[in-house]
Amino acid sequence: MKKTYRKEIKYYINYIDYLNLKLKLKHLLTLDKHANPEGYFVRSLYFDNKSNSFYYDKINGVDNRKKYRIRIYNLNHYPIKFEIKSKTGHFICKESFNLRKHDIQDIIKGRYEVLLNYNNATANKLYTNFKKDSFRPVILIDYRRDAFFYEPLDLRITFDHKITKNETQLEDIFNSSIAGSNIIPDKKFILEIKFLNAIPAWIKNLLPIENFEFCAISKYALSRYIER
Secondary structure: OOOOOEEEEEEEEEHHHHHHHHHHHOOOOEEOOOOEOOEEEEEEEEEEOOOOHHHHHHHOOOOEEEEEEEEEEOOOOOOOEEEEEEEEOOEEEEEEEEOOHHHHHHHHOOOHHHHHHHOOHHHHHHHHHHHHHOOEEEEEEEEEEEEEEEHHHOEEEEEEEEEEEEOOOOOOOOOOOOOOEEOOOOOEEEEEEEEOOOOOHHHHHHOOHHHOEEOOOOHHHHHOOOOO
16 A cells, blocks of 8 residues: 655644634534544553654654554544554654454553454554564553544644643553643644645635744653653
8 A cells, every 4th residue: 555645744822823723724624523513532552662762763853753552532442543653854654553442451461463363564564563672552642632624635734732641541541530741731732734745825824824833842752751
C-alpha cells in the first residue's frame, strides 16, 4: 500500500480564538466522524523503548522520527487504533489497524505475539520492532478534540484542549477514573492543520495563523521530562 504523507502544522491559540474559529468552520466544513457538536474525547497510550529513543529523537530535532500508540475515542471499545505515526519535517504519515480489546493487556505486558494473529502489515511491523527493541508503555495522554474535515482536499482542522498526562495508570485504558495532570493550561488550545499540498486561500482567510503562536512540540514530548 502506498503511503500518503500530509503536512501538519500546529499553533497555540486562546479560548476566544477557539470559539471564533469553531463558529466559522462549522458552517463550511464537515464534522469528523468521531465527533459531535461538543467534540470528542481522545486517549492515547504511547510506547517507547528502554533508551526512550522516540522522546530523544523529538527533543534533539531528528528529522525522521516515529511514534507508536494505541488510541481510543470516548472510551469506546471500538475502534481501538494501533498506530505508527511517522514524521519527516512537517510531513506526517499514519499506518494503523484495528486492535481487539482483549489483546491490549498482552501487548502492555510484553506478549507481542498476539500481533501476529492479525495478518496485517502494520501489526507485523510493530511486532518486529517491539521484539527487537523492547518497547513498553510509558504514558497516557488524554484530551478533548473538535475536528473538522474538508474531503475534496483531504484537509483536517482540529482543536485540542484539556490535555492531561498520566504515567502510573497505564494498564486499563478504558478506566474513566484515571486522573491526569495538565500539560498546558485549560484555556489554551492547540490548533492543528493537516493537508496534502497547500492550504487553500479561502481557508487561510478564515484562519489568521500569522497571529497565532507556532507550536513545534508534540504532546508526547511535552508530556515527558527525562533527566539525562
